[in-house]
Amino acid sequence: MDNKIKLKKRIQIVLLLTAVSFIVYGLYRGEVGVILKKAVNICFECIGLG
Amino acid sequence: MAIRQAVKRKLIQIAAFGLSNIHVCNMKTGKLYTGKWKRFCNPGLHCYSCPAASVSCPIGALQVVSGSMNFKFSFYVVGFLLAAGVLFGRFICGFICPFGLVQELLHKIPSPKCKLPKWVKYIKYVILVVFVLILPIAVTNAAGMGAPAFCKYICPSGTLFGAVPLLSTHPELKKMLGALFSLKAVILGIVIIGSVFVFRFFCKVLCPLGAIYGLLNKVSFYHLEIDKEKCISCGKCAKACHMDINPVKTPNSMECIRCGACREKCPTGAIQLGFHIKKKQTEQEENDG
Numbered sequence: 191m192d193n194k195i196k197l198k199k200r201i202q203i204v205l206l207l208t209a210v211s212f213i214v215y216g217l218y219r220g221e222v223g224v225i226l227k228k229a230v231n232i233c234f235e236c237i238g239l240g
Numbered sequence: 241m242a243i244r245q246a247v248k249r250k251l252i253q254i255a256a257f258g259l260s261n262i263h264v265c266n267m268k269t270g271k272l273y274t275g276k277w278k279r280f281c282n283p284g285l286h287c288y289s290c291p292a293a294s295v296s297c298p299i300g301a302l303q304v305v306s307g308s309m310n311f312k313f314s315f316y317v318v319g320f321l322l323a324a325g326v327l328f329g330r331f332i333c334g335f336i337c338p339f340g341l342v343q344e345l346l347h348k349i350p351s352p353k354c355k356l357p358k359w360v361k362y363i364k365y366v367i368l369v370v371f372v373l374i375l376p377i378a379v380t381n382a383a384g385m386g387a388p389a390f391c392k393y394i395c396p397s398g399t400l401f402g403a404v405p406l407l408s409t410h411p412e413l414k415k416m417l418g419a420l421f422s423l424k425a426v427i428l429g430i431v432i433i434g435s436v437f438v439f440r441f442f443c444k445v446l447c448p449l450g451a452i453y454g455l456l457n458k459v460s461f462y463h464l465e466i467d468k469e470k471c472i473s474c475g476k477c478a479k480a481c482h483m484d485i486n487p488v489k490t491p492n493s494m495e496c497i498r499c500g501a502c503r504e505k506c507p508t509g510a511i512q513l514g515f516h517i518k519k520k521q522t523e524q525e526e527n528d529g
Contacts, residue, residue, distance in 0.1 A: 201459050202326055209323035216316025221305050222279045225316070228304045229288040229296040230274035232413075236289040236300060236391045236398035237406055238421035239413060 245500040249335060253344070256336045259294065260284065266291035270409025281317060283324045284337030285449045287395065289402035291409075299372060299449050300391050300398075307376035307386030321452050329460030330453045333443055334497035339397045343442055346435040354437050355484055360445050361495060367394065368448035390448060392420070396428040439482040443497070454494035461515050462498065464491040470510035477502035477511060487511060 216222070234240025243251075260282055263273040270291055278288060281298040288296045298317055305314035324332060333340055347353075367390065375389035391398050403421070407413050434441030443450045457463075466488055478486040480501045485493045487502045491511075503511040 198459060202461060205322055205326045205456075205459065209319045209326060212315040212319025212322065214319075216314060216319055219311070219315070221311060221314055221316040224305050224308045224311065225281075225296055225301045226276075226279050228300070229278040230272060232272065232406060233287075233289040233300065233388075233391065233398070233402065234416075235388050236287050236297075236395065237403035237413075238392075238399055238424035239403075239416045239418075240387075240392070240420075 245504045249499060252335045253341045256284065257338045257341050260286045260338045261290065261292035262294040264292045267405050268409070270406050281320050282338075283328075283332045284340065285395075285397050285447060286338045287391075287398040287402040289398060289406065291405050293401070297391075297397075299395070300388055303372055303376040303386075303388030303390060306373070307380070307388060309384050312377055321449075322456070325453045325456030326460055328453075328462045329457040329492075329498065330450065330494075330496060331460075331462045331498040332453055333440075333447075333450050334499045337443075337449075338401075339447075340440060340443060340497075342400070343431075343435040343440045346432060347439050349436045351436050353439070356438055356441075356444060358484075363445050364447050364451040364454075367446055368451040372448045393423065394427055394446065396424070396431040396442060396446075399424045399428040440497070444483070444495070457494050457496060458492045460492075462513075463515075464496060464498065464502075465512045466491050467510045467512065470508045472508055472510075474507065476505045476507065480505035 266273060272289065272291055273294060277294055278296050280295045281301055282293075282295045283298070285299060286293055286295075286297055288300055298321055302314050302317040302321070305311050305317060371390040371394060376386035378386070379389070380386045403424070407417075431442045431446070434445075438444065464487060471488060473488065475486075477488060481487060482499065482501060483493075483495045483497055485495050487493075487496070490496075498513060500513055503513055
């Protein structure tokens with residue numbers, strides 16, 4: 191049981207570090223600009239027109 | 241006076257709904273909020289084409305970046321979902337998601353309530369893989385851009401929170417209505433009717449965001465624990481569960497939205513929810529071992 195908890199903790203830390211590095215890399219390569227451009231205009235696909 | 245878990249949860253859900261729709265005044269004009277907060281994603285499912293929306297939809301953002309000319313994978317959104325999922329799991333579905341609250345309110349309409357067969361829960365994983373991950377990358381136009389297939393063909397949140405207010409405030413958009421809108425309106429209708437009869441019909445069957453958080457439920461920091469010494473196997477928790485899970489058998493089931501209904505019904509206090517890892521049981525086992 192103790193080993194299971196330790197393994198789970200390790201997985202959590204690895205996933206969290208991966209998540210943070212993904213976010214930083216995504217910000218660095220400018221993905222946010224693509225999202226912002228889509229989000230501030232009417233998304234025709236979302237409302238069933240496009 | 242202690243506030244019941246169900247009331248606490250409903251208050252948090254309402255607060256989260258309010259924060260997700262902070263620009264509610266835009267509903268009158270049908271103008272979208274265009275500020276910098278739209279760079280960030282909502283942890284729950286909420287269409288960014290809703291005039292009241294304060295942040296972006298994570299599923300929409302994921303598809304838009306994957307389907308863009310420059311990028312075929314969104315590190316930013318996957319990282320965000322991974323972080324949210326590892327920290328909270330499907331607690332987000334139970335407490336934060338605006339569309340989850342809408343379904344729960346619909347379920348309060350007096351009617352016969354029913355359960356779905358177990359296999360239907362796998363449909364959302366197919367939708368995640370096909371409509372969210374594959375189609376925006378695989379089906380592209382001449383410019384190499386793919387459409388957000390889940391938003392385009394399925395998402396009832398977009399139809400309800402995006403299409404309804406925008407079509408009522410922009411008469412010119414009504415001229416563009418066609419078969420695609422009819423398909424989405426039918427899906428919204430099915431989800432609304434389904435939610436009246438089945439608790440969180442969309443979450444159980446169709447939601448790709450729930451599928452992502454469900455996969456991370458098993459390793460999330462926020463989790464459910466059963467104290468086996470206290471559990472008397474009365475089965476009250478399984479009966480109380482609206483997501484049709486037996487928390488004693490599968491405390492970290494991919495379907496559990498961490499609503500706490502089981503904990504409230506437990507007569508011995510054997511169910512714990514939180515970020516902590518219970519030390520007492522571990523120490524006991526160490527001593528035994």
